[in-house]
Every structure is written in C-alpha cells, then in structure tokens.
Amino acid sequence: MTTHQHGTHGSTSWGDAASATLHCLTGCAIGEVAGMVIGSAAGLDIGAVVLLSVVLAFVTGYALTVRSVRAAGLALGAALGVAFAADTVSILVMEVVDNATIVLVPGAMTAGLGTVLFWVSLAGSLALAFVLTVPVNRWLMGRGRGHAVVHALH
Numbered sequence: 001m002t003t004h005q006h007g008t009h010g011s012t013s014w015g016d017a018a019s020a021t022l023h024c025l026t027g028c029a030i031g032e033v034a035g036m037v038i039g040s041a042a043g044l045d046i047g048a049v050v051l052l053s054v055v056l057a058f059v060t061g062y063a064l065t066v067r068s069v070r071a072a073g074l075a076l077g078a079a080l081g082v083a084f085a086a087d088t089v090s091i092l093v094m095e096v097v098d099n100a101t102i103v104l105v106p107g108a109m110t111a112g113l114g115t116v117l118f119w120v121s122l123a124g125s126l127a128l129a130f131v132l133t134v135p136v137n138r139w140l141m142g143r144g145r146g147h148a149v150v151h152a153l154h
Helices: 014-041 046-071 076-104 116-141 147-151
Strands: none
Touching (some): 014 076, 046 147, 076 116
8 A cells, every 4th residue: 555645635646545545435335236236136216225325335434444443453432433534525425426327327226136237337336436536535635634534543
C-alpha cells in the first residue's frame, strides 16, 4: 500500500485516492451483491432490494474498516468512530451512483439472478461508482478527512 499524505488537495495522489476507493468498493460490493442476491431471491420489490443492498453495503464497508483499525490496536468504540468518519461519505457516494445506475438500466432489477443483464448491470454500476468516488476520496483525503483518518493509524 502506498503512503498517504495529508494537507492540501494536491498532496493526495490519484493512486492513493484510487487505493482508498478500492477498499471502499470492496466493502460496498460485498454488501451490495449480498443485498441484491438476497432481495431478488426473496422476491422483494425493487425499493426493498435497493434498501437492503444499501444497508448491507454500509455494514460491510464499516466492518472492514473496523477490522483493520482494531488490528492497529483501537478499542471497538474508537474503531467505530474512525470507520464512520472515514467511510460514510465514500460509501454514500458509491451507493447513490451504484444503485441509481442499476435501477436506470432497463430491466436490470427484474432480470433475475440467472441473467447476464443483471450481473453485467451490477458490475457496470459498481465500476461507475468507483470511478466517480475516486475524486471525492481524493478531495477528502487532501483535507485530512475520509480515508485519511484510517491511514493516519497505520
């Protein structure tokens, strides 16, 4: 992993921002895919599937951060505080882009788990969310916020 710098916007590289966003994408994707699979398999309506996916994305995203900062020696309460500070904006942006994209793809949400349309739409929506969240994380990290909070502990 690369060293993260703090301070002005220009001191955080695109590579560092992409690395932080990839961490966020991992947590979001785990929750997002789980929510889509569980909700679709259960026959939930589109709104309920999206809500379940978003909730699980936040839970898994925060959980991955808590796990890493706990390994750095933080108590659970402090680790939760760091996770909320580090991940909330990134996860929120990623989830808005991801879910808006997949909902806007005609038929993707009702295509079913066994279709190429569903999986390609989900993968594409996550990829787009990653691309649009990298600049957000770069901006936050350049100001000592977002993922910079986590990296200060490493």
